Amino acid sequence: MSIQIPRGTQDILPGEVEKWQYVEEVAKSLCHNYQYKEIRTPIFEASELFTRGVGDTTDIVQKEMYMFEDQGGRSLALRPEGTASVVRSFVGNKMFGYPNQPTKLFYSGPMFRYERPQAGRYRQFVQFGVEALGSEDPAIDAEVISLAMGIYKELGLTQLKLVINSLGDADSRNAHREALINHFKPSIDEFCGDCQNRLEKNPLRILDCKKDRDHELMGTAPSILDYLNDESKNYFEKVQTHLSDMDVEFVVDPTLVRGLDYYNHTAFEIMSEAEGFGAITTLCGGGRYNGLVQMIGGPETPGIGFAFSIERLLSALEAEGIELPIEHGVECFIVSLGKEAKDYSVKLLHTLRAAGISSEKDYLDRKVKGQFKAADRYDAKYVAVIGDNELQENKINLKNMSTGEQEEISLDHFVEKMKNKLGK
Ligand code: ATP
Ligand code: MG
Numbered sequence: 001m002s003i004q005i006p007r008g009t010q011d012i013l014p015g016e017v018e019k020w021q022y023v024e025e026v027a028k029s030l031c032h033n034y035q036y037k038e039i040r041t042p043i044f045e046a047s048e049l050f051t052r053g054v055g056d057t058t059d060i061v062q063k064e065m066y067m068f069e070d071q072g073g074r075s076l077a078l079r080p081e082g083t084a085s086v087v088r089s090f091v092g093n094k095m096f097g098y099p100n101q102p103t104k105l106f107y108s109g110p111m112f113r114y115e116r117p118q119a120g121r122y123r124q125f126v127q128f129g130v131e132a133l134g135s136e137d138p139a140i141d142a143e144v145i146s147l148a149m150g151i152y153k154e155l156g157l158t159q160l161k162l163v164i165n166s167l168g169d170a171d172s173r174n175a176h177r178e179a180l181i182n183h184f185k186p187s188i189d190e191f192c193g194d195c196q197n198r199l200e201k202n203p204l205r206i207l208d209c210k211k212d213r214d215h216e217l218m219g220t221a222p223s224i225l226d227y228l229n230d231e232s233k234n235y236f237e238k239v240q241t242h243l244s245d246m247d248v249e250f251v252v253d254p255t256l257v258r259g260l261d262y263y264n265h266t267a268f269e270i271m272s273e274a275e276g277f278g279a280i281t282t283l284c285g286g287g288r289y290n291g292l293v294q295m296i297g298g299p300e301t302p303g304i305g306f307a308f309s310i311e312r313l314l315s316a317l318e319a320e321g322i323e324l325p326i327e328h329g330v331e332c333f334i335v336s337l338g339k340e341a342k343d344y345s346v347k348l349l350h351t352l353r354a355a356g357i358s359s360e361k362d363y364l365d366r367k368v369k370g371q372f373k374a375a376d377r378y379d380a381k382y383v384a385v386i387g388d389n390e391l392q393e394n395k396i397n398l399k400n401m402s403t404g405e406q407e408e409i410s411l412d413h414f415v416e417k418m419k420n421k422l423g424k
Helices: 017-033 047-055 083-092 138-154 170-190 193-201 203-208 230-245 310-319 339-354 368-377 388-392 411-421
Strands: 044-046 067-069 075-078 103-112 124-133 160-166 263-272 282-289 303-309 332-337 359-361 382-387 395-400 406-410
Touching: 017 103, 017 124, 017 138, 017 310, 044 047, 044 083, 047 075, 047 083, 083 103, 083 124, 083 303, 124 138, 124 310, 138 160, 138 230, 138 263, 138 282, 138 303, 160 230, 170 193, 170 203, 193 203, 230 263, 263 303, 263 310, 282 310, 303 310, 332 339, 332 368, 339 359, 339 382, 339 388, 339 411, 368 382, 382 388, 382 411, 388 395, 395 411, 406 411
Parallel strands: 332 359, 332 382
Antiparallel strands: 044 075, 067 075, 103 124, 124 303, 160 263, 263 282, 282 303, 382 395, 395 406
């Protein structure tokens, strides 16, 4: 019996993988413009990092984490998200002492969550995310949001909705928390078991519940915006002003919450409004977390970041019918006839590749016709034909496959000419 791929995972095959590389490249290059530097952290961490850093009342930690014990008896977890690891590294490497502050980082890599697989929801998925640590300037919030939007726009997405909210500072949150408890408590029996647990521990998460989202008390729940103190209000207004100045469109949605204790002030999500995108419309989630660094054992440091998955980004591109400008073709395919020409083609191929030209030849002893067919399948820009006769005369025949033009070129100048033609 053949062995199946694990549920909720996927192979990304040639033909598809180029899209991944393309979008990752766009995201990385925009991060460079914004001066976010790449960080790579391990795929597994001490389980405690996530129970502390993500929070043991969250679905991620309670239900979705892949945990295991290693031979040394340590409890480890496959990382379900990137922020906790970045913060662990920031603290462990004392990045807060680096001369350039705030510390602006991005990451890209697989995350693991034991979820019910469905469209847009995998057990292994790739998240691209950024974190800016060490500044509490609302301009950084606006920068992080505009970077996320910038990546999507650069890729051609237009049917996007940016939703922002403020969770306020600790005082505002506490006042709101009390109001939420008072609001839900009398009828908490009508809610799911998870929500009943959340009531005292983290009532904000009730607003995020997928099971109870239609309960009438959800719509009438006290809005955080009514509980923001002046400082928090000013902060939120400043973020909005910066976004408007940058022509980043947004809507304020007071029901948008991030349920973790350490989240405060800005929270945001980017949704796809493309028809046919499916039930899960959130592409990207982010927000400010001013307590997390301390929770992980570092000095009090404000932070903000976002994360999105490449899987959902690619679905959004597909839903909007966007074709990425990916070059599939090989630049030069060598067709050879005759024994000596065949041997010579091995050497010539090597020279072309060394000159930075993507090139290919036949390795299956195909007849000339078969070699031309192969060149077509490789979508070759140029086909270089060399036979024993040409070899003796020190020349090669080059065919431009898009114009059909043919010319004879001296072998001495062939590589140079190819470079010119290809603009290299
Ligand atoms: P959801 O409500 O969809 O479960 P979440 O709150 O768990 O999202 P976050 O932890 O904020 O998501 O992760 C940020 C982003 O990572 C999401 O907006 C989404 O793009 C992506 N993401 C999260 N879980 C998955 C998954 N299982 N498969 C693919 N992408 C995911
Ligand atoms: Mg989730």
